[in-house]
Amino acid sequence: MHGDRTTRVRGIGWEYVHVAIDDCTRVGYAEVLADERGPTTVGFLERAYA
Secondary structure (H helix, E strand, O other), X not given: OOOOOOOOOOOOOOOEEEEEEOOOOOOEEEEEEOOOXXXXXXXXXXXXXX
């Protein structure tokens, strides 16, 4: 990321990268989601497991 982050620009927000890595096979899965709340995280884990 570059630029001056001391000022806020309208329309810019946060995104969260959720990452799951299988310990045995080292297969990784990642999604960029809007938040890190429980229902969002559960949905991510269900998709990662599938």
